[in-house]
Amino acid sequence: MKARRLGEILDECLSAYTEGRRSIEESLSLYPSIRDELEPFLRTAVEVADTFGESSPPEHVQERGRQEFLTSASVRQRAKLLTYDLNFGQRMGDFARRRRRLLIVAALAIALAVAGAVAARLETSSNRTNHEAASSSPSPLAPLVGDLRDTQQQLWRRANQGVDVSPEMIRALAKTTTSLDSRVGDFSALDSQARIDLERAIADQYLLLHLIANTQPAPTAPEARRALSITQQVAGSWGIDLPQVPPAASGEAGSQVDETPPSRQPSSATPSPSPDNETPTAGPVTPQSDADSSP
Amino acid sequence: MSPNGQAQGDRLIVDAARAGDASALSELYTLYFPRVYRYILARTGNTYDAEDLAEEVFMRVLEAIERFQWREAPFSAWLFRIAHNAVISQRRKETARGRSSQLSEGLAVNSQGPDELVENRLALSDIREAAEKLPEAQRQVIALRFAAGLSVAETARTMGKGEGNVKVIQHKAIVKLREMMGQARPARVYESETAR
Numbered sequence: 001m002k003a004r005r006l007g008e009i010l011d012e013c014l015s016a017y018t019e020g021r022r023s024i025e026e027s028l029s030l031y032p033s034i035r036d037e038l039e040p041f042l043r044t045a046v047e048v049a050d051t052f053g054e055s056s057p058p059e060h061v062q063e064r065g066r067q068e069f070l071t072s073a074s075v076r077q078r079a080k081l082l083t084y085d086l087n088f089g090q091r092m093g094d095f096a097r098r099r100r101r102l103l104i105v106a107a108l109a110i111a112l113a114v115a116g117a118v119a120a121r122l123e124t125s126s127n128r129t130n131h132e133a134a135s136s137s138p139s140p141l142a143p144l145v146g147d148l149r150d151t152q153q154q155l156w157r158r159a160n161q162g163v164d165v166s167p168e169m170i171r172a173l174a175k176t177t178t179s180l181d182s183r184v185g186d187f188s189a190l191d192s193q194a195r196i197d198l199e200r201a202i203a204d205q206y207l208l209l210h211l212i213a214n215t216q217p218a219p220t221a222p223e224a225r226r227a228l229s230i231t232q233q234v235a236g237s238w239g240i241d242l243p244q245v246p247p248a249a250s251g252e253a254g255s256q257v258d259e260t261p262p263s264r265q266p267s268s269a270t271p272s273p274s275p276d277n278e279t280p281t282a283g284p285v286t287p288q289s290d291a292d293s294s295p
Numbered sequence: 296m297s298p299n300g301q302a303q304g305d306r307l308i309v310d311a312a313r314a315g316d317a318s319a320l321s322e323l324y325t326l327y328f329p330r331v332y333r334y335i336l337a338r339t340g341n342t343y344d345a346e347d348l349a350e351e352v353f354m355r356v357l358e359a360i361e362r363f364q365w366r367e368a369p370f371s372a373w374l375f376r377i378a379h380n381a382v383i384s385q386r387r388k389e390t391a392r393g394r395s396s397q398l399s400e401g402l403a404v405n406s407q408g409p410d411e412l413v414e415n416r417l418a419l420s421d422i423r424e425a426a427e428k429l430p431e432a433q434r435q436v437i438a439l440r441f442a443a444g445l446s447v448a449e450t451a452r453t454m455g456k457g458e459g460n461v462k463v464i465q466h467k468a469i470v471k472l473r474e475m476m477g478q479a480r481p482a483r484v485y486e487s488e489t490a491r
Contacts, residue, residue, distance in 0.1 A: 006466060007463050007465065007467075008459075010465070010466055010469065011447055011462045011465060011466075015446070015447075018444070040473055041470060044469055044473040044476065045441070045469045047422075048422055048437065048441045048469075049440075049441040051422055052333050052336075052337055052422070052441045053333070053441075053442075053444070055332075055333055055336055056329050056333070057329055057332040057345070057346060057349065058346075061346045062329070062332075065328060065346075065349065065350040065353065066324050066325075066328070068350060068354075069320065069324050069350070069353045069354070070317060070320060070321060070324075072357055073317065073320050073357055074317065076315075076357060080315075
């Protein structure tokens with residue numbers, strides 16, 4: 001108990017001395033009853049404290065250490081920032097990869113939707129053409145429309161099966177379309193069935209060319225875009241409303257087509273509304289048989 | 296500056312240093328390097344070791360300062376635990392190498408003339424030799440309180456002991472030092488009783 005009390009008084013006097021609050025004598029005078037006991041220990045403690053306190057590191061050592069310390073801190077800071085940048089880059093890379101995958105999936109989904117719509121239209125159109133061919137006399141435009149449908153069928157099959165489409169086939173399609181346009185003359189003068197057949201053929205071709213322009217590599221895709229432009233001009237001259245294409249599917253081709261001004265004014269005739277001429281919806285891809293494709 | 300003001304100042308500097316502020320790091324170094332050096336010198340008795348280890352301690356501080364948390368201990372207690380571990384680690388290495396810690400021949404002490412230098416070297420040598428004979432806890436208290444200049448509270452936090460316990464250990468250490476140093480040489484005569 002006494003030792004604890006003496007220890008506390010010793011520490012109090014030592015703290016007062018090191019903090020500059022009291023001298024040794026002043027402290028001893030505060031504790032006259034234990035002065036004799038306290039004094040030697042207090043003087044020893046002060047001597048120890050002073051001796052250690054006088055031992056300072058050499059200036060050059062302290063300065064050298066400071067420079068190393070600050071340099072190391074700076075290097076660490078830079079490394080930390082670099083690590084953050086790398087992590088950020090990695091995160092962005094992951095995001096970009098995920099985004100790319102999403103775009104591919106979206107493009108495939110759109111392509112399938114367009115292909116499904118094309119297939120459905122071609123099938124319906126082909127069935128009607130066969131039925132009409134069997135029930136009525138052939139129109140003078142029938143051979144050309146038949147050629148157009150044949151080429152469209154071949155192109156659709158190739159595009160749907162992931163086989164490369166040759167640009168020559170696209171050029172042939174465009175040429176047939178131009179020939180048909182020159183043979184049609186006044187679209188409004190045609191009978192209603194011929195108008196409907198041509199309207200469907202052009203609308204289907206428009207969707208088909210969109211699909212090819214978005215899924216086939218160069219030089220087929222640019223050729224498809226040129227053919228799209230021709231198709232759009234022909235549709236404009238006949239006064240046909242083309243089906244809407246999903247924005248992502250239209251992509252580059254769509255923008256290019258939109259920028260192309262129509263070279264010919266649409267005819268004054270308003271085509272009769274047809275249920276087949278509505279915006280296509282996604283559906284199962286159903287390839288047609290060769291028999292169905294014949295006019 | 297009051298202890299609270301000192302603690303507040305320390306906190307500002309340490310927080311800025313943790314955020315990587317170069318001037319705060321420099322200030323932290325200025326504040327603590329001499330104290331760490333003296334602590335290590337008190338523990339090892341070798342100026343070269345004290346220089347190297349003090350620098351090493353600050354490198355360790357740099358590595359660990361982001362993990363430092365105020366609620367666990369004051370910064371000084373945290374810092375001197377690192378210094379203590381560095382001393383222990385050094386001691387183990389020297390034991391493995393078979394080298395005993397020797398007092399350096401040239402104790403570098405600033406602003407001292409040759410007479411003072413010799414006197415200080417002798418005094419330090421005496422104290423060091425005497426302290427070496429103390430139990431570990433007493434040696435640790437002497438080094439933290441008198442060489443590093445920590446308060447009783449900081450010493451208690453560094454050692455993980457109560458403040459009352461630290462005062463008792465300190466008292467016992469001084470009693471023993473007095474005995475040992477009294478046998479070696481008379482206590483230093485204080486020409487001036489003015490507080491420093």
